[in-house]
Structures are given as structure tokens and as C-alpha cells.
Amino acid sequence: MAATIRLQREPFDAASEAAKLRRGRGDIGAVVTFTGICRSDESGAPLAAMTLEHYPGMAEAEVARHVEAAERRWPLLGVTVIHRYGRLEPGEDIVLVVTAAAHRQDAFAAAEFLMDYLKTRAPFWKQVEYADRKTWVEAKSSDDALAERWTLPDGRDEAAE
Amino acid sequence: MAATIRLQREPFDAASEAAKLRRGRGDIGAVVTFTGICRSDESGAPLAAMTLEHYPGMAEAEVARHVEAAERRWPLLGVTVIHRYGRLEPGEDIVLVVTAAAHRQDAFAAAEFLMDYLKTRAPFWKQVEYADRKTWVEAKSSDDALAERWTLPDGRDEAAE
Amino acid sequence: MKLRYFAWVRERIGKPEEEIEPPAGIATVADLMTWLSRRGEEYAHAFENPKVIRAAIDRTHVRGDAAIFGAREIAFFPPMTGG
Amino acid sequence: MKLRYFAWVRERIGKPEEEIEPPAGIATVADLMTWLSRRGEEYAHAFENPKVIRAAIDRTHVRGDAAIFGAREIAFFPPMTGG
Numbered sequence: 001m002a003a004t005i006r007l008q009r010e011p012f013d014a015a016s017e018a019a020k021l022r023r024g025r026g027d028i029g030a031v032v033t034f035t036g037i038c039r040s041d042e043s044g045a046p047l048a049a050m051t052l053e054h055y056p057g058m059a060e061a062e063v064a065r066h067v068e069a070a071e072r073r074w075p076l077l078g079v080t081v082i083h084r085y086g087r088l089e090p091g092e093d094i095v096l097v098v099t100a101a102a103h104r105q106d107a108f109a110a111a112e113f114l115m116d117y118l119k120t121r122a123p124f125w126k127q128v129e130y131a132d133r134k135t136w137v138e139a140k141s142s143d144d145a146l147a148e149r150w151t152l153p154d155g156r157d158e159a160a161e
Numbered sequence: 162m163a164a165t166i167r168l169q170r171e172p173f174d175a176a177s178e179a180a181k182l183r184r185g186r187g188d189i190g191a192v193v194t195f196t197g198i199c200r201s202d203e204s205g206a207p208l209a210a211m212t213l214e215h216y217p218g219m220a221e222a223e224v225a226r227h228v229e230a231a232e233r234r235w236p237l238l239g240v241t242v243i244h245r246y247g248r249l250e251p252g253e254d255i256v257l258v259v260t261a262a263a264h265r266q267d268a269f270a271a272a273e274f275l276m277d278y279l280k281t282r283a284p285f286w287k288q289v290e291y292a293d294r295k296t297w298v299e300a301k302s303s304d305d306a307l308a309e310r311w312t313l314p315d316g317r318d319e320a321a322e
Numbered sequence: 323m324k325l326r327y328f329a330w331v332r333e334r335i336g337k338p339e340e341e342i343e344p345p346a347g348i349a350t351v352a353d354l355m356t357w358l359s360r361r362g363e364e365y366a367h368a369f370e371n372p373k374v375i376r377a378a379i380d381r382t383h384v385r386g387d388a389a390i391f392g393a394r395e396i397a398f399f400p401p402m403t404g405g
Numbered sequence: 406m407k408l409r410y411f412a413w414v415r416e417r418i419g420k421p422e423e424e425i426e427p428p429a430g431i432a433t434v435a436d437l438m439t440w441l442s443r444r445g446e447e448y449a450h451a452f453e454n455p456k457v458i459r460a461a462i463d464r465t466h467v468r469g470d471a472a473i474f475g476a477r478e479i480a481f482f483p484p485m486t487g488g
Contacts, residue, residue: 026201
């Protein structure tokens, strides 16, 4: 299965990415699209902007590894992951995951799996700007807990190998 | 929260529905879009078309009840459900669920909940047409099992009340 | 009261709806199905396996033991396959 | 070998990358962090709580006990917050 993985500064068009996945295919019965968006406040404080730093080279490799893990785990018919970096203003898209499958539960599970892993394993770091200060976003233990849902019964993290 | 619920014969535009939910809001951090699509074969046999019959009046009420149940259960910032009826050809969209929330896990859970209930509780029936025969799709026990994930600990089906 | 039929229940009975007045003693949805299935071959065919038939009273899902007293519209249909 | 720093590790150290040649006896990622933290105040600050620092060798996540022998590029960074 050909997956699309892109890290880019530019905005993306979720609709055209989802349309590209489906085009000319009769076997797809379910498409799940997740869009992560820069909110206008963080813990109640109004946000001026968010800057995403990433580790070029490693970020692509980590995302690709997790897409491959998702493909081994669910019968997917298409996957697109786009992650932006650089400075984003409130309301702008940060990340897009699109999964396509014959059946909905595979598309949903793979999209959640990919998002949980992007949050905890892909080398991206968010810095948020308020009116008077900048601060690095702290990793949430709740995100680690979500990512652990996908650990295999024997304790292996499929994509870490 | 204003929810959009529509049952219609006409196609829908998933992208513009998702855009409508987000417009002018800074509190949305996650949008999940599920699109269900008419596949070109069912259990290996090529499909000519699918016809969706529904119970007008009850179908709207059932969908609205489940949207309200989702809103009680997760802190949602927007929900759109569009279900088509009538004759659909392979590749055409059948159903759209869009959920918006501050955090991804709420948007994902609500979208899955709504789809599981649409499959098992909303009064719609699919008839599939092959080259030489028509047949009503049988309900899948796997769909019932998925819907049961959402039963509350005390055994209540929140939306059934 | 009005009865409505959907999907293959409708096809087997041969009509989408009808007005009926069940006799006294028909208290529940299950009673009504039994009574209907004696009305002719098409009804007997539609209700031959009552366990798989779902019902709604006034557009709300009900079980077979639901009382039909006061119902304006009762619908019978197979398990739903939407979504 | 090349060292790379990201997010607040980069800010505290004051540079995004550098070439270093650790002395013999520095066998693991944890050893390297200890050695780096003695190179100056900025390093001591960056590595003051080594438990929260994550590392990658040649662009693959590793733990503190991973051997650095043969590594071309080692990166240090805080827990990731993408997505």
C-alpha cells in the first residue's frame, strides 16, 4: 500500500488529501480523517502563536515506521500523514491523519494509533507564545497512557523495532 | 451546542461540513471526520447499487437522541451527522459523522460511538443489487458487539431512555 | 392504529402501512405479531421468525413485551443496517 | 561524533549541534550525559534532570543504557509533544 507522508511548513488541504486516497477505488468503505488544530488558548491563557520544532530526517523515519506498523496491524487501503512545523497561529491546522479501509473499525483504530504515537514518539516539540512569554509544552502523562493502549500483549512496541 | 443532523437523498460535501463546524472558533483542537462509502463489492460479488430505506420521522429522532447522548458523554464543541437514503452507486458516500472537541480522544470516541449506534439502532435498511438479484443486507453480530462497548457500567443504554 | 412495515417485512406483507384495530386481549407487541401472523400467508411469512423482528411504538424502539395500549403507530422491521 | 540538541535542551546549551570526541570510558548514552553536564553551566542546566531527557542514536530512539560505540549522530531532547 502506498502511504503519503509529508512534513511541511505550508498548510494542507484535508479534503483533497482524503479525495486522493479514495480516487478510483471501489474497495474503500470507510475513511477517517483527523485534523489537529492550534487552539486560541492553552490552559485558559490566550495564545499568540505556536512554533513546532522537529528533528529533520528522524521525524520522517519515525512517522514512516509507525505507518508501517499500522499497515501490519490493520488491513488498510490507504494512509496519509501530514505534520506541519514552524510558526502556526490559532485556528491553523497542525497535523492530518487520513486512514482508509473496507470497514470502519480498522480505519478508526489506525487513525487513533497513529495520532497517539505522533503525540508521544515522533520528534516534534511545541513551543507556545503568549502575549508576554514563550514556553515549551510539557508532555502529558495522559498521552503516554493513550499510546500504551497499542502495546502488543507480549509487551512489544511494534514500531520501535 | 448546535448539532447538524440531516437525512437526505442528495450527496454531501464532507469538507464543507467540517469547515462549517470549525468556522470562527478558537476552542476546537481536534476534528474527526468519518465517511462511509458504498463499496463496489460485497463478500466478493460485484455490486450494481445499494438502496437505503429509512423510517422517516423515527430516523431523525433516533439520530438526534444519540447525538444528545454523545454530547452528555463527551465535551463536544460540534457534531454533524448526515445520512443518505435512496439508491446509491459504488463509490458514493452513504454517511458522514463529524465531531469537534478541544482534545482528540473526545472527538474520536464520539465519532465511533455515533457510527456504532447508527449501524445498530438508527432505522435504516440496506438492500444491495447484484447483476441478477437484490438482497437485504443482514445485520452483523460484530456491529452489535461494537455498539455494546458504549453501554454504561450500570447496563443502561443512555440514548434509549 | 397505524401499522408500518419496512425492508423485507414490508416486501413480504406487500404494503408499507395499514390501519388496523386489534381485538381486545392483544396487549403486547408480541401478541400483535402472533395475531397478525394469522391474518394470511404473507403475514405468516413476514413474522415466521418473530425473534428477528424489531418493533417501534410511536417511533421509539420497544421490546416484544411492550404494551400497545394507546399506541398511534406501531412499526415492524428487520434488524437495522444503516451507517 | 555529531551531537544534536532540540527544544529546551538546545536553548539551554545555546547551540543546535556540535562535533565532540568523548574520552575513552564513555560507553553509554547515560555516561555521555554525565560527561557533557560537566562541560559547563549551560550543559549542567540542560542535563540537570537526566531522567526527563530522551536520546536518539542515528535517528532511532534509545534508552540511557544504549552503547554509543560507532554512533555517527546522537541527539538529546525533551519528551516529544507533536501531533
